[in-house]
Amino acid sequence: MSDHETPPDDKADKNTGETGPEPRWREDGALVSDRFGDVYFSRDGGLDETRHVFLKGCGLPERWQNRDHFTIAETGFGTGLNMLATWQAFRDSPGQCRQLNLISVEAYPLTKSDMTRALDEWPELGDLRAGLLTQYPPPEPGVHRLVFDGGRVCLTLLIGEAAAMFGQLQARVDAWFLDGFSPSKNPEMWREEVMDQVARLSAPDAVAASFTVARAVRDRLSARGFACNKAPGFGRKRDMLVAHREALIRPEPLPDRRFAIIGAGIAGSAMAAALAARGQAVTVIDPHPGLERAASGNPVGIVMPRLHLGDDPVSDFNRSAWRFATAWYDRLPLVDGAPALTDCGVLQLARDGDEAARFQRLARLPNVASRSGTVVDGEQVCFLTGTGNEHGGLWLPEAGWVRPHRLCQALRQHEAITVIDKAVARIRPSDSGWDLFDATGEVMLSADVVIVANGLDSRLYSQLDWQPLRPKRGQITELAAEAGHGPNCITTFGHYLSPVIDGRRIVGASYDHWDDAIPANWPDVRDDSDEGNRAALAAAMPALAGMLGHVIDSRAALRATTPDHLPLAGPAPDPENIAAVLPGLYLLTGLGSTGLVTAPICAETICASLFDEPLSMADTTAAAIAPARFLERAAKRGQVTV
Numbered sequence: 228m229s230d231h232e233t234p235p236d237d238k239a240d241k242n243t244g245e246t247g248p249e250p251r252w253r254e255d256g257a258l259v260s261d262r263f264g265d266v267y268f269s270r271d272g273g274l275d276e277t278r279h280v281f282l283k284g285c286g287l288p289e290r291w292q293n294r295d296h297f298t299i300a301e302t303g304f305g306t307g308l309n310m311l312a313t314w315q316a317f318r319d320s321p322g323q324c325r326q327l328n329l330i331s332v333e334a335y336p337l338t339k340s341d342m343t344r345a346l347d348e349w350p351e352l353g354d355l356r357a358g359l360l361t362q363y364p365p366p367e368p369g370v371h372r373l374v375f376d377g378g379r380v381c382l383t384l385l386i387g388e389a390a391a392m393f394g395q396l397q398a399r400v401d402a403w404f405l406d407g408f409s410p411s412k413n414p415e416m417w418r419e420e421v422m423d424q425v426a427r428l429s430a431p432d433a434v435a436a437s438f439t440v441a442r443a444v445r446d447r448l449s450a451r452g453f454a455c456n457k458a459p460g461f462g463r464k465r466d467m468l469v470a471h472r473e474a475l476i477r478p479e480p481l482p483d484r485r486f487a488i489i490g491a492g493i494a495g496s497a498m499a500a501a502l503a504a505r506g507q508a509v510t511v512i513d514p515h516p517g518l519e520r521a522a523s524g525n526p527v528g529i530v531m532p533r534l535h536l537g538d539d540p541v542s543d544f545n546r547s548a549w550r551f552a553t554a555w556y557d558r559l560p561l562v563d564g565a566p567a568l569t570d571c572g573v574l575q576l577a578r579d580g581d582e583a584a585r586f587q588r589l590a591r592l593p594n595v596a597s598r599s600g601t602v603v604d605g606e607q608v609c610f611l612t613g614t615g616n617e618h619g620g621l622w623l624p625e626a627g628w629v630r631p632h633r634l635c636q637a638l639r640q641h642e643a644i645t646v647i648d649k650a651v652a653r654i655r656p657s658d659s660g661w662d663l664f665d666a667t668g669e670v671m672l673s674a675d676v677v678i679v680a681n682g683l684d685s686r687l688y689s690q691l692d693w694q695p696l697r698p699k700r701g702q703i704t705e706l707a708a709e710a711g712h713g714p715n716c717i718t719t720f721g722h723y724l725s726p727v728i729d730g731r732r733i734v735g736a737s738y739d740h741w742d743d744a745i746p747a748n749w750p751d752v753r754d755d756s757d758e759g760n761r762a763a764l765a766a767a768m769p770a771l772a773g774m775l776g777h778v779i780d781s782r783a784a785l786r787a788t789t790p791d792h793l794p795l796a797g798p799a800p801d802p803e804n805i806a807a808v809l810p811g812l813y814l815l816t817g818l819g820s821t822g823l824v825t826a827p828i829c830a831e832t833i834c835a836s837l838f839d840e841p842l843s844m845a846d847t848t849a850a851a852i853a854p855a856r857f858l859e860r861a862a863k864r865g866q867v868t869v
């Protein structure tokens with residue numbers, strides 16, 4: 228498969244999602260849901276009610292003070308008022324809590340305009356409203372991650388039905404805000420299956436609060452180990468509910484740890500940035516931190532979703548990765564004075580009628596439609612590219628291009644990140660973590676946690692030599708070009724063509740066999756690869772191909788691919804006992820053809836494991852990228868002993 232090609236055997240997508248009821252603004256200014264026959268918020272002291280019922284009811288802010296991190300989950304995101312009130316209380320709280328994780332579920336998300344109008348009710352929430360609205364995602368079903376205050380506050384917004392969405396989550400919840408429409412109007416939200424998930428996700432000393440004291444709710448919580456009590460309600464309401472788990476065991480605080488990352492490509496750099504954002508000091512080790520021998524060293528790379536019609540682990544992962552990456556790129560600071568991602572849009576040309584039909588089906592998927600992805604006809608293709616295309620195409624406006632080598636450098640520009648330009652030849656467990664050795668056999672660094680992110684060469688280390696990584700050579704060709712002719716977006720046709728960037732258009736990328744070796748043999752540039760790139764362009768866009776000039780430059784590199792087209796991201800299994808992990812050792816490799824989209828969510832998934840944070844993808848998706856899967860499959864085939 229070439230970069231961004233999609234396997235041809237996709238099936239119809241089941242993840243179509245349901246569109247929500249149209250909420251209605253009443254003349255008195257209340258926002259009403261006809262589906263639930265209730266108002267979204269009380270215009271009479273709604274914010275004070277939130278503070279009373281949920282914050283005070285859960286013993287906040289005192290409860291999160293002197294904790295490393297604290298996780299609150301809510302049923303029913305609605306207008307986001309509870310979350311904003313909590314974020315504000317966290318900002319104002321003098322305690323030492325490093326990170327606040329908020330989780331909320333919503334089956335019928337409000338539109339951004341309804342949300343904006345609703346939040347206008349509370350000017351006292353100040354810039355927090357704008358902060359939330361800027362990142363508020365399109366109503367695409369799935370897990371969305373919003374990050375505020377430089378990573379101190381994270382919101383995991385689950386769009387979908389509560390029991391199903393919580394069922395896919397891995398988290399340890401310290402406090403529950405049991406909100407949403409009342410049990411009589413929305414019994415679904417309070418049913419046994421949702422309460423099962425509340426119990427499953429709760430920390431041993433979790434607390435819960437709710438505006439309702441309905442008998443059924445109290446019984447369901449009690450049956451799951453919560454002691455329920457009534458407390459004075461807000462305003463005219465006599466009672467509210469406060470509940471706590473019987474076992475009052477406080478979680479152990481996380482120890483201070485030394486972090487090392489091997490490899491400075493997009494995998495290592497995204498990982499370093501994720502750790503630095505969590506206030507951790509980290510050392511990145513790479514003999515070529517300028518990325519001269521890295522796939523991430525390309526001058527330009529395409530950031531676009533890999534779309535599937537199927538509902539398998541590969542589709543789930545690619546959907547999650549794209550959702551995460553769009554928000555991640557939006558949040559990045561400027562790189563060289565410009566946004567890291569130039570979102571000029573990507574036009575995928577349909578090469579025949581079958582592909583056009585497939586694009587029609589893709590465009591109806593929630594993850595495409597909710598992001599304004601749309602089918603375009605031949606005339607619109609002509610408008611976008613200056614060249615007609617009989618079968619039209621698929622237009623993805625949020626996609627674009629980055630300068631990967633500059634992006635990696637920018638991600639590592641943080642006072643908490645130190646870079647050592649050496650190769651790690653060997654790693655060995657020590658009493659307190661891991662020792663990293665250079666080629667002379669000297670220990671260059673000791674660390675408690677090591678994240679191995681050096682692509683194909685991660686197999687240098689005896690603990691990780693079982694990885695089924697395969698090299699695929701790729702070459703991009705830079706052609707002299709003048710602005711004003713041809714597309715200003717990225718155009719794909721199996722290969723891709725960039726807009727004019729610095730007086731050139733980039734055609735990428737070849738996808739070639741490469742003999743495996745450890746360490747990898749670095750490829751040279753080849754004329755036949757340039758010719759292949761030009762030929763692909765000439766076949767798809769003959770008029771434009773004829774207008775482009777000579778080859779200014781070319782670059783060849785290696786992709787690290789896996790047999791199931793998914794990366795390896797997570798704890799490294801112990802090859803001698805695959806049910807166990809090697810403590811403190813993590814892998815982030817196998818990014819194949821899409822590392823610029825997939826590295827950010829992989830780094831976040833590793834952080835979830837390191838810091839006991841909610842996962843930013845479904846737990847089944849995290850399992851699908853867990854490195855141990857290959858050893859487990861081999862064990863099933865009888866190739867390794869468990």
Ligand SMILES: Cc1cc2nc3c(=O)[nH]c(=O)nc-3n(C[C@H](O)[C@H](O)[C@H](O)COP(=O)(O)OP(=O)(O)OC[C@H]3O[C@@H](n4cnc5c(N)ncnc54)[C@H](O)[C@@H]3O)c2cc1C
Pocket residue numbers: 230489490491492493494495512513514515516518520521522523524525527528529530649650651652680681682684687700701702703735736737782783784785786815816817818819820821822823824825
């Ligand atoms: C031609 C081409 C075009 C591509 N186009 C796109 C695209 O448009 N969009 C997209 O999303 N993806 C694209 N990809 C894929 C993408 O580039 C990769 O998925 C991604 O760069 C992999 O990042 P990485 O950090 O895992 O590995 P790399 O970027 O290869 O980085 C690995 C690093 O590890 C270091 N290292 C190696 N051995 C050691 C050691 N012993 N000790 C310490 N460090 C070591 C290396 O020096 C290197 O810097 C393309 C790939 C190629 C080859």
